[in-house]
Amino acid sequence: MTHVFHRNPKQQLEFAVRGEGIRLFDQNGKGYIDASGGAAVSCLGHGHPAVIQAIKNQLDQVAYAHSSFFTTQVCEDLADFLAERAPGDLDHVYFVSGGSEAVEAALKLARQYFVEAGQPQRRHFIARRQSYHGNTLGALAIGGNAWRREPFLPILVPAHHVSPCYAYRDQLPSETEEQYAERLAQELDQKIRELGPENVAAFVAETVVGATAGALAPVKTYLQRIRRVCDQHGVLLILDEVMSGMGRTGHLFACAEDGIVPDIITIAKGLGAGYQPIGAMIASSRIYDAIVAGSGFFQHGHTYMGHATACAAALAVQRVIEQDGLLANVLARGEQLRGELRSALAAHPNVGDVRGRGLFVGVEFVGDKAAKSPLDPALKTHARLKKQAMQNGLMMYPMGGTIDGVLGDHVLLAPPFICTAQDISEIVARFVDTVQQILPA
Numbered sequence: 001m002t003h004v005f006h007r008n009p010k011q012q013l014e015f016a017v018r019g020e021g022i023r024l025f026d027q028n029g030k031g032y033i034d035a036s037g038g039a040a041v042s043c044l045g046h047g048h049p050a051v052i053q054a055i056k057n058q059l060d061q062v063a064y065a066h067s068s069f070f071t072t073q074v075c076e077d078l079a080d081f082l083a084e085r086a087p088g089d090l091d092h093v094y095f096v097s098g099g100s101e102a103v104e105a106a107l108k109l110a111r112q113y114f115v116e117a118g119q120p121q122r123r124h125f126i127a128r129r130q131s132y133h134g135n136t137l138g139a140l141a142i143g144g145n146a147w148r149r150e151p152f153l154p155i156l157v158p159a160h161h162v163s164p165c166y167a168y169r170d171q172l173p174s175e176t177e178e179q180y181a182e183r184l185a186q187e188l189d190q191k192i193r194e195l196g197p198e199n200v201a202a203f204v205a206e207t208v209v210g211a212t213a214g215a216l217a218p219v220k221t222y223l224q225r226i227r228r229v230c231d232q233h234g235v236l237l238i239l240d241e242v243m244s245g246m247g248r249t250g251h252l253f254a255c256a257e258d259g260i261v262p263d264i265i266t267i268a269k270g271l272g273a274g275y276q277p278i279g280a281m282i283a284s285s286r287i288y289d290a291i292v293a294g295s296g297f298f299q300h301g302h303t304y305m306g307h308a309t310a311c312a313a314a315l316a317v318q319r320v321i322e323q324d325g326l327l328a329n330v331l332a333r334g335e336q337l338r339g340e341l342r343s344a345l346a347a348h349p350n351v352g353d354v355r356g357r358g359l360f361v362g363v364e365f366v367g368d369k370a371a372k373s374p375l376d377p378a379l380k381t382h383a384r385l386k387k388q389a390m391q392n393g394l395m396m397y398p399m400g401g402t403i404d405g406v407l408g409d410h411v412l413l414a415p416p417f418i419c420t421a422q423d424i425s426e427i428v429a430r431f432v433d434t435v436q437q438i439l440p441a
């Protein structure tokens with residue numbers, strides 16, 4: 001019997017008792033390489049001394065001061081740090097405790113912006129069928145993850161969905177990348193026209209899809225074309241970088257690689273790297289200024305926003321990433337990871353695709369490679385892969401179930417940014433062993 005409600009009662013879990021570098025250790029002393037950073041969180045690995053020291057120092061000063069009474073230097077410094085590095089005029093940072101809260105704040109900010117701007121009829125949100133934006137009601141409403149939404153459908157606010165950018169499955173052989181990107185942009189344009197542009201508030205997308213499709217990056221020019229469509233209709237563009245942001249793709253903000261600036265961006269996981277729960281929404285000056293000039297204040301808030309200890313952890317994490325030049329390592333090790341996975345598994349009949357950006361890497365499994373048909377969902381391949389990987393001392397993040405009508409099995413690898421070339425080869429060796437054990441070729 002367990003009193004812990006957030007744990008699946010059917011799941012037998014070991015206790016994590018120690019973390020060091022890229023490894024977690026259980027109560028028996030067994031080590032696990034954290035090749036998924038939990039769920040793409042632990043980008044500095046475990047037990048990082050500089051981050052621990054920064055948290056201790058903050059606790060010695062002040063752990064928490066409610067944001068309606070005080071600000072703290074560390075909160076101001078972290079906001080400055082992010083605003084200086086965020087693309088374009090994304091200059092206004094709103095700290096929350098995690099990804100879903102960041103997305104909720106983004107949706108409400110977009111809505112309030114239009115109320116202040118004298119366009120209160122703009123109320124529709126459009127997102128993509130292959131997406132995950134969080135489990136709170138607003139985030140779940142816009143997300144496209146069918147099984148997570150299913151029981152709650154009657155209480156979700158209506159949202160609208162268009163196709164994801166999923167070249168492996170949806171780009172036609174007759175299409176160039178540009179033509180495919182244009183077809184998707186036209187689909188969004190069509191959807192906005194259908195709803196009436198004057199009624200649409202925002203389009204929401206993950207820059208690189210994480211939890212529903214394993215590191216699915218957009219094709220070149222897709223986001224630029226999407227940005228153009230949004231601009232034509234006065235629709236805001238919200239990019240969700242809760243998973244893909246904060247260096248995971250080799251760029252502090254993933255959209256920098258796509259050469260566009262959204263109106264609002266959300267970040268979380270890698271921001272505090274798991275040392276403290278923290279997320280943020282960053283808004284453009286245009287939006288911030290409209291709110292300040294209007295009612296003066298964003299009508300939102302949470303008890304723990306701008307939490308001093310969480311900000312101290314995040315600032316320390318971000319300084320380490322910058323000072324140690326870890327983004328260059330993310331790019332190099334990411335190339336290595338994809339390269340080694342491809343050469344080891346290219347011939348495997350069930351490995352359909354190895355993809356991603358930086359140290360954000362997805363492997364999609366299929367029943368038949370040519371048809372790209374899924375494995376029998378009753379086999380629960382992704383869950384069996386995870387279990388076997390844990391036996392092999394490897395943490396990887398599995399995904400499965402009905403996704404956009406496709407019953408898929410995916411695995412996400414998101415190793416810490418501190419991985420060496422040798423660590424990556426060790427991850428590949430354990431991953432390949434795991435695949436061979438569950439799906440003997």
Ligand code: PMP
Pocket residue numbers: 039098099100101103132133134135206210211240241242243244268
């Ligand atoms: N957005 C994205 C893109 C995510 O990947 C996640 C978490 N997997 C969330 C939002 C929700 O974040 P959280 O679990 O911290 O609420």
